[in-house]
Amino acid sequence: MTDETHDPSAVSWVDGAGPGSDFPVQNLPLGIFSEAKGLRRPGVAIGDYILDLVSAADLLDEEWREDLSQPILNAWLSRGPETHRALRQRLFELLTDERYRDDLEVHLIGQSEVRMHVPCLIGDYTDFYVGIHHATNVGKQFRPDNPLLPNYKYVPIGYHGRASSVRPSGEPVTRPRGQRKPPDAETPDYGPSRRLDYELELGMWIGRGNDLGQPIPIGEAGEHIAGFCLLNDWSARDLQAWEYQPLGPFLAKNFLTSVSPWIVTADALEPFRKALPPRAQGDPQPLPYLDDPSDRASGGLAIQLEVTLTSARMRSEGIAPHVLSRGSADAAMYWSAAQIVAHHSSNGCNLQPGDLIATGTLSTDSDEGLGSMLEISRGGKQPLTLPTGETRSFLEDGDEVTLRAWCEREGAVRIGLGECVGRVVPPA
Template sequence: MTLDETHNPDRISWVDGSEPGSDFPVQNLPLGIFSEGKGLRRPGVAIGDYILDLSAVADLLDEDWREDLSQPILNAWLSRGPDLHRALRERLSEILTDVRYRDAVEVCLIGQSEVRMHVPCLIGDYTDFYVGIHHATNVGRQFRPDNPLLPNYKYVPIGYHGRASSVRPSGEPVVRPSGQRKAPDADVPEYGPSRRLDYELELGIWIGRGNELGQPIPIGEAGDHIAGYCLLNDWSARDLQAWEYQPLGPFLAKNFLTSVSPWVVSADALAPFRSPMPPRPEGDPQPLSYLTDPVDRQSGALNIQLEVTLLTDKMREEGLSPHVLSQGSADAAMYWSAAQIVAHHSSNGCNLQPGDLIGTGTLSTESDQGLGSLLEISRGGKQPIQLASGETRSFLEDGDEITLRAWCERKGAVRIGLGECTGRVVSGGA
C-alpha cells in the first residue's frame, strides 16, 4: 500500500476532539453502523468523539455511492472493493478538514456517547483461525509439554468455522454458558454453568470483495479482499471445551458469544503501520508457494498495540482502576499474515462473501506481559492473579468486565485506534 494525502500527519480536522492522540483522528475514518434511540440503523464514520452521519451528508458524496451508504449494514459498500473505499476515504478527509464544509457538515455530527453501535455487517460466515503461535505453544504445552505444537501448525493456517449468529457488538452482556463438563477424577460428566470462563484477545478481519465458488484468491490479491479490521473477543468456556473438543474441535464452548468492536478500520488507515513479517526461526519450513508473496513478506505484519483490562464488581465499588492483564503487539504474535489467512481460506475454492468475519485466533506475545487469555496467564488455573481489591482470579466471575483496546503509533505517523471491545459477565439461566 502507498501513502497519500489522507495519511499526512499535518492534516488536522476542524472537528473538536479529533486532534492527534485521539483514537479517531482524520487519518483513521473507520466506518460503522449506529442508531439513535429507537431510530433506524445507518452508517457513519468516527471522527474524534463524534460520528458523521453519512446519510445526512449524502449530497456531498458521489451519487453512485449513496444507495450503499444509506443501508443499515455495510455489506454492499464493502463489496465495492479497495478503489472505491479509497475514494470515499479521500472525500471524507477533504470535507472534514476543509473549513468551507464546516457549516454544512457540523450539524450532521452526533456524539458517540449518544448512540448505540451495532455489528457493522450482516455476517454470513464467521471463521476463527489459530495463527497466534505463542498462544498455540502455551496452550499446547499444558497438554503436551514435550511437543506443544502439532506437526501441521507450521505448514497450514489452522482454523475452524464458528457461529455467525452469536457475534455481537462491544457492550453486549456475556451470559455465562452452561454445558457438559467432566472433572479429571470424575467417572461421568455433569451439566451446569461453566466454571472456567475465559476471554480471547484477537483481531477480526472483515471481508470486502468476495470470490466465486471454486475460484481461490491468489496470495498476491488477498489484501484487496480485506475491507478492514476490528477487535474480537472469542469468549471461551474452557471446562466445556476440554470435554467436547475431541475429535472435531470447539463447539458449545465457543459459540455462545463472540464480541467485536463496532468500527471497520480500513486497510488504508493501517498502511503507515505495516511492517515485515517476522523471520521464521531456523529450521521452520517456509510457506508453500500458494502462501508465499514477496510483498506480503515485506509488509504483511500489522504493528497494532494490544491491551486487555479486567474490572470486577468489587473494584468498581471501591473506585479502583482496571487491572491490566495484557499488553503486546499483533506483529509479534501472528505466525501467519492476514493475507495468508484469506488465501488459505479460499485455497480449496471456498467462496468468501462481503461481510464475512475472520478471527485471527488468540494473540499472545512470547513474554508473559502479552498473554492473550486467562488460560495462559493463570497457567490453567494453577497461578491465580492477585488484584488490588484483594481478590484473585484464575477465570472470570460474574460481574467481571473485560475490555480489549488497540492502537497504532510510530514516528512520522498520527496515532490511530481501533476503539474498544467490552463485555461484562452475567449469571446464566441454568
C-alpha cells in the first residue's frame, strides 16, 4: 500500500533532503538523539538534519506527545501501524508545505551535531539464520557433502542473543577474549580472538507485541514489524568453533552487536517490496503457518547492501574505503521478515515492543555479495589484499567496517537506512 507520502514528485523544503540523500521526505525514519549534555529524545531524520519531535510537539497530535517525549521509542512503537502511519503523514505535510517552514526550522538540528543512541530499550534480541547462501558457504567448510542440515528449508533457524551488548553505530569494537582451541592443539588456551569477523545483517524492530500463548498469524506478522535497521553481529570465529557445540554461539557473539540508529519504517519501504522468489525445484513448500499469499506476493525486500573496510594505514594515507561486498537482501533471504516473526511466536512466545530480531548474515550466491570475512577468505585460507598491500583473513586492530543500505527503483525516490560503523580496538 502506497499513499501521498511515497509521491516521487514531492520534495522537502529542508536543505540536503533532495536526490541522493538517505533521508528524503519519502523516508522519515525515527531515532533517539541527544545534544552535548542534553537529554535523549526522539527525532526524525530529514536530509542532513533531525527534526526534534519534543520541541516541535505543538505541531503534532496532542495524543502522541507523551510517547514522543520519552528517551526510548518502546511506547511509541507499541501503538501499531495505524498511528505510525498517521505520524508519517503529518510529518510529510509539515516538511513539504512551505507554510510550516518558519515554524519548523527552529526545531531542526544538524545530524553532525548530535549523538545517536539505540532507539529502544531492548527486552529481547533474537538472531536468525535466514541467509541461505551464507548458511551454505559456512556449512561447506564443516560439512562439504552436506552443508545444510535437514531442518533448514522447513524451519527458520534462530537463537537468542544478548540484548545488553547491543550498541549504536560508532561504538568501538573491543577485541574479545575467550577460549580458543586450534585444530593442532591438544588443549584450549585463553586470550584475544585471532579470527574476529563482522556479519552483514538487517535488524527488525518489533512494534505491537502479542500476548503469551497467542501466536501471530503469518498474515498479520507484518503489522508487528515497526521498522528496519542495519545490524552487525560481530563474531569471534575461533571462540565460536570451540564453544558452539552443543548449544550454539555464546561468548563468540555476545560481546557486541552494532545497529544503525534509525528505524526505517515498514511504510517507507513499501515501494521497494517484491515477490518472494519461488522455491527451488525439490525444496519443500513452507508449512501452512508460514505461508501466506500476500507475503508470497510482496514479502521480498529490495534493499541494496554494501560493506566497506578501512585499515588504520588506509585512513592515514587518505585511501578510499575498500569494498568488501555488494548484494541485496531479497537475493539473500530464504525466509521473509513476516515468516521470521510468525515462526518466532508460533509456540506462543510473546514478542514485546522494542524487541530486536536479526536476519542473520546476508550473502548472495556470488563472491561479490558475501557478508562475512569467514566467507570472503574461505575460512582464512584465501586472504584478501587491500589497496595498501596489506592482507586480511580476519579483522585486525584499527580496521573499521561500515555497513550501508539503500533502496532505489524506477518510479520511486531513493531512500537509505544510513550506516552502521565499528572500529576494532585492542582488548582492555
